[in-house]
Amino acid sequence: MDAVSDSPDSKERGLGWRADPAEDDDPLDLNPSHLVAFALVAELGSVSLAARRLHVVQAAVSAQLRRLRESVGDPLCRFEQGHVRLTPAGEELRKHALRVAEAVAAARDFSRRLQRRTKGRLRIALTPTIGSYYLPCPLVAFQNRYPGIRVDIETGPSRELIRRAEDFDLVFVEEPMEGDPPPAFVRKPWIEEEILVVARRESKLARAFPGGVALRLLHGERVVWREADSGVRRTVERAFGKLSIDSPGHVEVPSAQGVIEAARAGLGVGFVAARVLPEADPELAALRVDPPHGLWWSLAILAPPSMQRSAAAAAFLELLRRNSSPWARGGNSACESGSRA
Structure with a gap:
C-alpha cells in the first residue's frame, strides 16, 4: 500500500501527516x-x-x-x-x-x-443566444452520458455573467467580451461563426448582391439590431467603426429570431449568425458580408484553471472538445449523433 502524503506545509498546519x-x-x-x-x-x-x-x-x-x-x-x-x-x-x-x-x-x-462522474453538480452560465442555438444538443448528450450529474443553468447578458464568473463552473460568453474575467479564469476559444445579412428575397439589396455585399454599402439601409449586449451586434458595430462609418440605426429587437422575423416582414435588414438561420426559407435571402473573407463572430468559454475544475466541468469541456462540430448545427439529428458519442 502506498504511503499517503500531504502538502509540504501540512505539519505547520498541525495535520501531522508525513510520507515517512x-x-x-x-x-x-x-x-x-x-x-x-x-x-x-x-x-x-x-x-x-x-x-x-x-x-x-x-x-x-x-x-x-x-x-x-x-x-x-x-x-x-x-x-x-x-x-x-x-x-x-x-x-x-x-x-x-x-x-x-x-x-x-x-x-x-x-x-x-x-x-x-456518476454524481455531482455542474453550474453553467450562458447568454440566451448560446442557450437557444449552441448548447442544447451538447447538454442532452452530457446528461445522457452522466445522468447522475445535476446541471444548473443561468442565463444573462455576457457582461453580467463575466462579472459573476466565480459563481459558476463554466461561463459561455459572446465576444467581443465586455469586461475582464476573474484573474484565475482562463478563456477557451469555442466556436467561430460567420455573420450574415438577412433581407427579404425580393428586396433590391438581395437582387443586386446575391453573392454577398460589402459592409460599407449597408450604411444607408434600415437595420434591425439585436440588443446592445449581443456579440453579433458588437462585432458588426466594430466592423463599421474600422471603416470610420457610424452604425446605421433603426429598430432593436431582443432575439435573433426577432431579427429574422422583422427582416421577413420587410422592416429592414438584419445581422445574424449563420447557425440561427433556417436551412431553406423562400422569403429570406442570406448574404455574406465582405466576401470572400466574410465577417466572423466568436464564442468563448471562461473556466477555472485545470487543477481547480470540478470533474463535471472537465467532463463537459472534453465532450465539447470532441463533439462541438457535429452538434453545433442544431436539429434532432445533431442531438442524436451527439448523444451517441
Whole structure:
C-alpha cells in the first residue's frame, strides 16, 4: 500500500501527516497509510493476508508496522504460531486505526465516484443566444452520458455573467467580451461563426448582391439590431467603426429570431449568425458580408484553471472538445449523433 502524503506545509498546519515518519524529528508523527495497514492486519490476523488485500509485498506491510511501532513507542502486536496477537497498546490503537481506515475508504469511494462522474453538480452560465442555438444538443448528450450529474443553468447578458464568473463552473460568453474575467479564469476559444445579412428575397439589396455585399454599402439601409449586449451586434458595430462609418440605426429587437422575423416582414435588414438561420426559407435571402473573407463572430468559454475544475466541468469541456462540430448545427439529428458519442 502506498504511503499517503500531504502538502509540504501540512505539519505547520498541525495535520501531522508525513510520507515517512523516519524523516521527521517528531516521534508521534503518524502516517495514515501505516494505520490503515495496521487496521487490516488486526482484522485479518495475518501480515501476508493484509499484504495480499493491499496488493503489496509482505515486506512492505512489515515495514509499515515497524515504523508505526517506532512512532508509538510500545509494541503493538506479537506473532504466535503464524498468527498476529495484539498487545494492550495495539488493541487501543486498533480503534483509532479502524476509524482512519474507514475514512480513507470513504474518501477513495468519493474519488471514484467523481472520476466516474456518476454524481455531482455542474453550474453553467450562458447568454440566451448560446442557450437557444449552441448548447442544447451538447447538454442532452452530457446528461445522457452522466445522468447522475445535476446541471444548473443561468442565463444573462455576457457582461453580467463575466462579472459573476466565480459563481459558476463554466461561463459561455459572446465576444467581443465586455469586461475582464476573474484573474484565475482562463478563456477557451469555442466556436467561430460567420455573420450574415438577412433581407427579404425580393428586396433590391438581395437582387443586386446575391453573392454577398460589402459592409460599407449597408450604411444607408434600415437595420434591425439585436440588443446592445449581443456579440453579433458588437462585432458588426466594430466592423463599421474600422471603416470610420457610424452604425446605421433603426429598430432593436431582443432575439435573433426577432431579427429574422422583422427582416421577413420587410422592416429592414438584419445581422445574424449563420447557425440561427433556417436551412431553406423562400422569403429570406442570406448574404455574406465582405466576401470572400466574410465577417466572423466568436464564442468563448471562461473556466477555472485545470487543477481547480470540478470533474463535471472537465467532463463537459472534453465532450465539447470532441463533439462541438457535429452538434453545433442544431436539429434532432445533431442531438442524436451527439448523444451517441
